[in-house]
Each structure stands twice: as structure tokens, then as C-alpha cells.
Amino acid sequence: MHLILFIVFAGLCLAGAINLLLQTHPINSALSLVVVMTSLAVLYLLLGAEFLAIAQIIVYAGAIMVLFTFVVMLLNAGREERTLGSRAGKMIGFPAVVVFLGVIATVILKAQNLGSVALSDPITSTEDLSRVLFHELLLPFEVTSVLILIAILGAVALARAGSGERRVSK
Amino acid sequence: MIPISWYLLLSAALFCLGVVGFLIKRNLITVFMSIELMLNGVNLSFVAFAHEWHLVKGQIFVFFVMVVAAAEAAVGLAIIIAVFRARSTLAVDRIDLMKL
Numbered sequence: 483m484h485l486i487l488f489i490v491f492a493g494l495c496l497a498g499a500i501n502l503l504l505q506t507h508p509i510n511s512a513l514s515l516v517v518v519m520t521s522l523a524v525l526y527l528l529l530g531a532e533f534l535a536i537a538q539i540i541v542y543a544g545a546i547m548v549l550f551t552f553v554v555m556l557l558n559a560g561r562e563e564r565t566l567g568s569r570a571g572k573m574i575g576f577p578a579v580v581v582f583l584g585v586i587a588t589v590i591l592k593a594q595n596l597g598s599v600a601l602s603d604p605i606t607s608t609e610d611l612s613r614v615l616f617h618e619l620l621l622p623f624e625v626t627s628v629l630i631l632i633a634i635l636g637a638v639a640l641a642r643a644g645s646g647e648r649r650v651s652k
Numbered sequence: 653m654i655p656i657s658w659y660l661l662l663s664a665a666l667f668c669l670g671v672v673g674f675l676i677k678r679n680l681i682t683v684f685m686s687i688e689l690m691l692n693g694v695n696l697s698f699v700a701f702a703h704e705w706h707l708v709k710g711q712i713f714v715f716f717v718m719v720v721a722a723a724e725a726a727v728g729l730a731i732i733i734a735v736f737r738a739r740s741t742l743a744v745d746r747i748d749l750m751k752l
Binding site: 484485488492495496499500502503508511512515518519522525526529530531533534537538541542545546549550553554556557559563571572575576579582583586587590591593596597598599600603606610611614615619622626629630632633634636637638639640641 | 653654655656657658659660661662664665666668669670671672673675676677678679681682684685686688689692695696699700702703704708709711712714715716718719720721722723724725726727729730731732733734736742743
């Protein structure tokens, strides 16, 4: 059962990620990213992280992707044109990616003491998570609220009408 | 029962697909989406290791990554809107003011 669920949702995840790269229209890429994020939520649930699975759907598939689709709609983003791109990206970037993936894969496959995952494993309940979050890590949690506030202020200041034109007129 | 290394391999594959997307995509919004894909790949390995060592803090780290990603998405998309206003294009090849 676990194996079937993993294969189905890992396959969906990879298919969505590859589809994101192949699509030329940004809205199709955004929708395939939603598929990736939702299937990742199921994988989190298989790993026993119930809070994160729900947070993944609400925050990522809900809030962030709505923001993305909203911007795509707002800017009327059309089909992207295929250009060659930078030569440095081709010459250094792709070999670096291949080498990176190879190194990680060999390290993971050579590691002997890694365990396995089963559906019967105990799940981390939201209660356990919040106990750690609000006792030991209360200060970082509060700092993130300041970060979010600053991000909202920055977003409003940047997207305000006129902030782009002023830079051009100089 | 499946080994935890499969989850780790999936997360590495997602991260590398994100890097490839960052390199080949020519639209500012899709480049930004590739960054989100990389963040998600790393999150999956955090959750897998939290399960492996029975540590709750790994999951809390993912929670913080989500918070930072939300802030990053808000600011980044605002920057994209400002860039679009200034240059009326989303193609990264035409946004080359600081290129040598």
C-alpha cells in the first residue's frame, strides 16, 4: 500500500516538475507546480508529518500559487520565447547539475545506516510540534512574524503605482 | 516498507529539476517558480530526515522554510511587477541593464 502510494505520488511529483520545464506558457507551469506541491503534501503525510502536509496545501498550493497565478493574470504574461540563453549557463550550469545529482545519488545509495518508512510508524502530531515550537523555539517563531510584516510592507512599497516609472525617468 | 533513500533521491531529483528550470526558462515568473521547486525539494529531505531520526525540530525547520518562502514570494512578485512596469517585458534576456 505504502509502495503504491509512494510510486503514484512521486511519479506525479516528477511528472509535474518536468511538465513545468516543458510548458511555454507561465499559467501551465504554475498549474503543474500546484500538482507538485499537492503530491508532496501526500508524501509528507506518508512520512508522518500531518501538520506539514496541511500547511503545504494551505500555504504553498493555496496562498503562494494563488499569488503566482494572480501575477500571471495581472501582467498578462504570454508565451515565452525560446532563446539560446547564456553560454555560461550551458557550459557550466548543466554539467554542474549532472555532477551534483550524481554526487548526491552516490552518497545516498552508499549510506548503510538509513532506515525505512512504513505506514505503521508513529506520526508526529500537531500537539508535539506545537509543544516544541512554542516552548523551545518561541523567539524564532516571533521573529518570523516580524519578517512577514516587513515582507508585506516591502511588497506594498515595491508594487505601489509609480515606483517602477520613477526609476525609468531618471 | 520502503527505504528512506527513495525519498532523498526524489528530493535530489526535484532540486536538480529546479536548477535546470532556473537555467533554461526565459520568463521571469517561471524562473521564480523554479526557485519554489528547489525549496520544495529541500523541504522533502528535511521531512525525511526528521522521520529517520524521530526529531520534531526537522519538521519545524520546514515550517520556517515555508514562512520564508511565503515572504520571498510576496516580495519577489512585487519586484516582478515593478520590473514589468519599468520595462514592459518579462523576458529575462531583455532585462540586462546590469549585464557586462
